[in-house]
Amino acid sequence: MVKRVKMTEKKRSRTHRSRANSGRSLIIKLIQADYFSTYRSVSDVVSELEKKGHRFDQGHTSTDLLRLTQKDYLVRDNASGNWQYKKGTVDVPTES
Secondary structure (H helix, E strand, C coil), X not given: CCCCCCCCCCXXXXXXXXXCCCHHHHHHHHHHCCHHHCCXXXXXXXXXXXXXXXXXXXHHHHHXXXXXXXXXXXXXXXXXXXXXXXXXXXXXXXXX
């Protein structure tokens, strides 16, 4: 015989990790620090993040750069055969 147990306890809410060190938020910090005043490649950005102690895959970094380009925080150019990113026309909102 199987005994059924009633769930009387509330489900514990999942703890969410801070997004303060996500790839996208770190790239936003680079934009705010004028790192993108000249064109930068994906590998340049990955290298800069590694210098600061953060390791991200080039594919993930490329996706984050694309999302920020879609919001006009960055612009990109493919003149050299590789996408290069530069500060865009819209300023990144600062945290309150």
